[in-house]
Amino acid sequence: xxxxxxxxxxxxxxxxxxxxxxxxxxxxxxxxxxxxxxxxxxxxxxxxxxxxxxxxxxxxxxxxxxxxxxxxxxxxxxxxxxxxxxxxxxxxxxxxxxxxxxxxxxxxxxxxxxxxxxxxxxxxxxxxxxxxxxxxxxxxxxxxxxxxxxxxxxxxxxxxxxxxxxxxxxxxxxxxxxxxxxxxxxxxxxxxxxxxxxxxxxxxxxxxxxxxxxxxxxxxxxxxxxxxxxxxxxxxxxxxxxxxxxxxxxxxxxxxxxxxxxxxxxxxxxxxxxxxxxxxxxxxxxxxxxxxxxxxxxxxxxxxxxxxxxxxxxxxxxxxxxxxxxxxxxxxxxxxxxxxxxxx
Amino acid sequence: xxxxxxxxxxxxxxxxxxxxxxxxxxxxxxxxxxxxxxxxxxxxxxxxxxxxxxxxxxxxxxxxxxxxxxxxxxxxxxxxxxxxxxxxxxxxxxxxxxxxxxxxxxxxxxxxxxxxxxxxxxxxxxxxxxxxxxxxxxxxxxxxxxxxxxxxxxxxxxxxxxxxxxxxxxxxxxxxxxxxxxxxxxxxxxxxxxxxxxxxxxxxxxxxxxxxxxxxxxxxxxxxxxxxxxxxxxxxxxxxx
Amino acid sequence: xxxxxxxxxxxxxxxxxxxxxxxxxxxxxxxxxxxxxxxxxxxxxxxxxxxxxxxxxxxxxxxxxxxxxxxxxxxxxxxxxxxxxxxxxxxxxxxxxxxxxxxxxxxxxxxxxxxxxxxxxxxxxxxxxxxxxxxxxxxxxxxxxxxxxxxxxxxxxxxxxxxxxxxxxxxxxxxxxxxxxxxxxxxxxxxxxxxxxxxxxxxxxxxxxxxxxxxxxxxxxxxxxxxxxxxxxxxxxxxxxxxxxxxxxxxxxxxxxxxxxxxxxxxxxxxxxxxxxxxxxxxxxxxxxxxxxxxxxxxxxxxxxxxxxxxxxxxxxxxxxxxxxxxxxxxxxxxxxxxxxxxxxxxxxxxxxxxxxxxxxxxxxxxxxxxxxxxxxxxxxxxxxxxxxxxxxxx
Numbered sequence: 001x002x003x004x005x006x007x008x009x010x011x012x013x014x015x016x017x018x019x020x021x022x023x024x025x026x027x028x029x030x031x032x033x034x035x036x037x038x039x040x041x042x043x044x045x046x047x048x049x050x051x052x053x054x055x056x057x058x059x060x061x062x063x064x065x066x067x068x069x070x071x072x073x074x075x076x077x078x079x080x081x082x083x084x085x086x087x088x089x090x091x092x093x094x095x096x097x098x099x100x101x102x103x104x105x106x107x108x109x110x111x112x113x114x115x116x117x118x119x120x121x122x123x124x125x126x127x128x129x130x131x132x133x134x135x136x137x138x139x140x141x142x143x144x145x146x147x148x149x150x151x152x153x154x155x156x157x158x159x160x161x162x163x164x165x166x167x168x169x170x171x172x173x174x175x176x177x178x179x180x181x182x183x184x185x186x187x188x189x190x191x192x193x194x195x196x197x198x199x200x201x202x203x204x205x206x207x208x209x210x211x212x213x214x215x216x217x218x219x220x221x222x223x224x225x226x227x228x229x230x231x232x233x234x235x236x237x238x239x240x241x242x243x244x245x246x247x248x249x250x251x252x253x254x255x256x257x258x259x260x261x262x263x264x265x266x267x268x269x270x271x272x273x274x275x276x277x278x279x280x281x282x283x284x285x286x287x288x289x290x291x292x293x294x295x296x297x298x299x300x301x302x303x304x305x306x307x308x309x310x311x312x313x314x315x316x317x318x319x320x321x322x323x324x325x326x327x328x329x330x331x332x333x334x335x336x337x338x339x340x341x342x343x344x
Numbered sequence: 345x346x347x348x349x350x351x352x353x354x355x356x357x358x359x360x361x362x363x364x365x366x367x368x369x370x371x372x373x374x375x376x377x378x379x380x381x382x383x384x385x386x387x388x389x390x391x392x393x394x395x396x397x398x399x400x401x402x403x404x405x406x407x408x409x410x411x412x413x414x415x416x417x418x419x420x421x422x423x424x425x426x427x428x429x430x431x432x433x434x435x436x437x438x439x440x441x442x443x444x445x446x447x448x449x450x451x452x453x454x455x456x457x458x459x460x461x462x463x464x465x466x467x468x469x470x471x472x473x474x475x476x477x478x479x480x481x482x483x484x485x486x487x488x489x490x491x492x493x494x495x496x497x498x499x500x501x502x503x504x505x506x507x508x509x510x511x512x513x514x515x516x517x518x519x520x521x522x523x524x525x526x527x528x529x530x531x532x533x534x535x536x537x538x539x540x541x542x543x544x545x546x547x548x549x550x551x552x553x554x555x556x557x558x559x560x561x562x563x564x565x566x567x568x569x570x571x572x573x574x575x576x577x578x579x580x581x582x583x584x585x
Numbered sequence: 586x587x588x589x590x591x592x593x594x595x596x597x598x599x600x601x602x603x604x605x606x607x608x609x610x611x612x613x614x615x616x617x618x619x620x621x622x623x624x625x626x627x628x629x630x631x632x633x634x635x636x637x638x639x640x641x642x643x644x645x646x647x648x649x650x651x652x653x654x655x656x657x658x659x660x661x662x663x664x665x666x667x668x669x670x671x672x673x674x675x676x677x678x679x680x681x682x683x684x685x686x687x688x689x690x691x692x693x694x695x696x697x698x699x700x701x702x703x704x705x706x707x708x709x710x711x712x713x714x715x716x717x718x719x720x721x722x723x724x725x726x727x728x729x730x731x732x733x734x735x736x737x738x739x740x741x742x743x744x745x746x747x748x749x750x751x752x753x754x755x756x757x758x759x760x761x762x763x764x765x766x767x768x769x770x771x772x773x774x775x776x777x778x779x780x781x782x783x784x785x786x787x788x789x790x791x792x793x794x795x796x797x798x799x800x801x802x803x804x805x806x807x808x809x810x811x812x813x814x815x816x817x818x819x820x821x822x823x824x825x826x827x828x829x830x831x832x833x834x835x836x837x838x839x840x841x842x843x844x845x846x847x848x849x850x851x852x853x854x855x856x857x858x859x860x861x862x863x864x865x866x867x868x869x870x871x872x873x874x875x876x877x878x879x880x881x882x883x884x885x886x887x888x889x890x891x892x893x894x895x896x897x898x899x900x901x902x903x904x905x906x907x908x909x910x911x912x913x914x915x916x917x918x919x920x921x922x923x924x925x926x927x928x929x930x931x932x933x934x935x936x937x938x939x940x941x942x943x944x945x946x947x948x949x950x951x952x953x954x955x956x957x958x959x960x961x962x963x964x965x966x967x968x969x970x971x972x973x974x975x976x977x978x979x980x
Contacts (some may be wrong), residue, residue, distance in 0.1 A: 005624065005625060005845050006949055008845055008846075008953070009949045009950065009952055010949070010952065012849065012852075012952075012953050012957065013953055013956045013957060016957040016960040016961070017960060018957055019960070020963055020964075021958045024966060037432070038417065038432060040417060040418065040420065040431065040432070042373055044375075044419065048435055049884070049967075049971040051970060052435075052884050052888070053887060053963075053964070053967045053971075055885070056885075056888050056892070056963055056966075056967055057963055060892070060959060060960070060963060064952075064956050064959075064960065067948065067951065067952045068952065070945070070948055071948060071949045071952045074945050074946065074948065074949055075949070126436075126437050127433060127434070127437060129434060139607035146656065189940070228676055230841035258943075258945070260945060264945060282563060332739065410975055415974060416973075416975050417882075423757065435884060436883055436885070437885065439878075439882070439883045440883075443881035444883060447881065448880075450879070450978070452978075454872070454875075454876050454978065455876070455877065456872075456873050456876055457869075458602055458869075463598075466879050467595065467877065467882075468881055470588055470592060470882075470886075471588045471883070471886050472588070472883055473586070473587040473588040473591075474587070475587065476587075481598060485959065486804055488794055513878070519881065545673060562734035581967075
């Protein structure tokens with residue numbers, strides 16, 4: 001078992017978050033069973049209040065989950081020096097079968113909590129509480145994920161064995177080698193650049209035209225596009241954004257540039273990426289809601305338009321930060337050299 | 345539940361701004377100290393006039409006022425204001441509606457003593473998200489109108505009874521409501537101040553506001569300010585005039 | 586957006602109204618953050634120092650061990666070891682510890698093979714602090730001394746250090762220079778003398794040294810070379826210094842973990858207090874919330890205001906704690922924490938560690954302090970904000 005101050009910090013914080021969400025979970029059950037919109041009894045009033053509590057808990061948990069994700073990455077990085085073969089976060093994650101799953105669970109938690117907040121926001125704007133039952137079922141399903149997150153982390157950190165050799169990012173994201181990470185790293189850099197840029201530009205343009213794309217299909221397409229954009233974006237990070245940031249064509253690690261050594265630049269790339277894809281996918285969810293609950297139409301239209309606009313702006317920001325290292329490289333080498341041809 | 349209906353007495357169609365239908369309010373339900381303050385009351389309040397709810401203390405005036413002001417929810421019955429059925433609205437929408445259309449003056453003023461007069465007024469509009477300039481302009485306008493500009497930076501706790509009353513009235517007007525509900529305005533005032541306050545209410549009425557005043561003070565009841573007087577006793581309407 | 590700003594402003598003003606109570610909470614919070622971050626800064630900085638020191642070490646150190654303890658090693662196998670492919674150089678090292686009864690400190694006395702400045706990047710200084718670059722080579726009976734020792738023994742240029750050698754015979758060294766190094770841990774207990782002086786001081790024979798330093802430039806070959814050395818010298822202890830990084834890391838991790846556990850208990854106690862602060866409201870405060878709601882604030886707005894209050898308090902306390910801790914560790918030399926970390930050696934006087942602050946680590950500290958504080962406050966805040974104003978007015 002490997003343990004340091006960071007692991008303690010991470011687990012402590014996570015326990016706090018799980019504890020507070022357990023309350024939300026219990027209350028959600030209560031609401032599911034007794035909610036009656038047309039009642040004026042004291043119980044209904046009480047349930048309305050509890051609904052308020054759940055909303056508060058979830059919105060703050062969203063913030064806490066952001067911390068949780070960031071600190072998990074930092075913790076994994078701090079442990080890398082104790083694990084033979086590991087030189088950065090990738091190695092630590094690789095050292096135990098739960099490593100990568102935990103990362104994905106935490107990332108999904110962000111989106112899931114975010115979507116809940118969006119649904120809640122809509123529910124509050126309209127009379128009649130149409131989305132309350134849905135919200136609370138959602139909460140009931142969400143909480144086990146959070147508890148699972150904590151459990152996985154405990155198992156993971158106690159299970160880390162300093163005598164087991166792990167692989168570092170040079171191996172996991174090696175060009176031409178086998179394995180998922182390597183396949184992504186092996187994507188042709190120019191091709192990926194074009195694909196990513198093209199894709200994101202399409203998204204940006206759609207968001208700008210958003211006022212005129214009022215069809216549901218259009219919005220759902222945008223939403224799915226945002227999801228795909230997230231995946232393509234991460235692939236882009238591995239394929240060419242990271243190498244350009246490090247100025248090292250063979251280094252494809254998606255974590256190192258989060259470090260202070262690189263001025264925490266990675267956050268500037270990831271934050272707009274996550275934000276844009278979150279808002280984009282939310283549009284799809286809003287559209288689905290609107291179809292199921294026609295009374296929401298006006299509110300949802302307004303909100304989805306806003307989301308569309310902000311999402312487009314964030315995609316633009318992402319492109320800006322993704323390409324800044326490349327532009328920097330071009331400026332420094334007089335605009336002619338190609339990083340990847342230099343390397344191999 | 346109608347927005348338009350006949351007022352008591354005349355055949356002239358009057359717009360009812362508040363409509364109370366078979367409303368009951370019970371406190372501490374299912375507990376040993378349960379009691380019903382308002383029993384199946386139905387009232388229509390016409391727009392633009394002043395109505396006085398008279399009756400001894402404990403007759404349910406305050407509760408009825410709170411129900412009309414959407415501060416409280418009825419145990420049963422329906423209340424509609426400005427044509428909108430409000431009984432089943434969730435807390436959020438009820439508060440929003442109230443913030444936009446109703447001003448309330450409490451029996452014990454309910455000012456925040458630690459804050460100065462300015463802040464007590466400002467905070468009413470914080471959640472509306474208006475620009476700071478408009479909030480300040482409105483606040484200063486009201487302070488001036490009620491002669492409180494000089495005491496603007498004084499803490500509410502150190503103001504005299506009359507000043508507190510005027511501040512409470514000013515606060516109820518910050519959001520420019522159509523309806524102003526007043527609970528026992530003269531309870532803490534001497535005769536001279538009471539008459540001043542009654543005169544203020546007359547002005548408000550002339551300004552187009554609908555007033556409902558709950559009071560058992562004969563000064564108010566007999567002042568002639570009211571177009572209509574509703575007598576309450578033990579939670580029921582006993583007489584109207 | 587505007588309503589958020591107004592609410593935040595109101596929250597701040599509200600906090601300032603009960604100044605004493607809130608100030609004490611902020612200070613308590615700052616204290617806990619101070620402890621936790623001090624531990625983090627300290628161990629991080631020391632660890633990095635140690636890493637730097639290890640970087641100067643040879644790839645492999647070979648020691649002779651008898652009955653589980655380290656004993657002098659014979660120099661004979663050097664020739665054979667240097668012929669192992671991958672080995673670039675082998676030399677015997679002469680060094681040892683000296684306990685100074687006058688100060689109760691341990692010094693490290695090193696016999697200089699002639700390349701200390703190059704390999705350890707020692708910089709010679711004259712007493713007034715100026716660099717003297719290449720000093721004259723040491724003669725017998727002379728020593729270069731780390732700045733820390735100079736201070737503790739109150740010895741200046743040409744001063745005398747009077748020690749007793751392995752046979753308790755009095756030996757004197759004349760101080761001919763002071764040095765500092767990028768690795769500050771060293772310069773505070775290091776004394777450099779001529780190799781033959783060191784040999785005599787510690788009583789090591791001509792054909793032995795304390796350990797062997799073996800350089801293996803290619804990291805990947807270290808394991809192989811180590812095995813071969815073991816074959817040449819069975820029973821010897823062969824240490825790959827890259828392993829040392831891990832051991833030190835664990836050791837620092839362990840110590841910092843211990844201190845952290847104590848701090849965490851304090852944090853828990855504090856959280857209970859925090860819960861209490863929010864849950865127990867005076868009548869006046871309850872009335873104020875009821876007024877807000879009666880005047881048009883939603884429950885949501887009141888909750889937001891209360892949470893903002895908690896946020897302002899905890900963030901202020903956090904910043905205060907971090908800044909104080911930074912000053913304490915990096916400017917004042919961390920008098921309070923040093924003892925836990927430096928363990929056996931008392932000799933770490935004004936030991937300014939180079940400032941090492943990783944902003945993202947601060948994030949983790951927030952997760953451990955601010956987040957639980959906010960989480961603990963959510964339910965009491967809600968309980969208080971949700972009350973019906975009428976109910977409050979009646980009572």
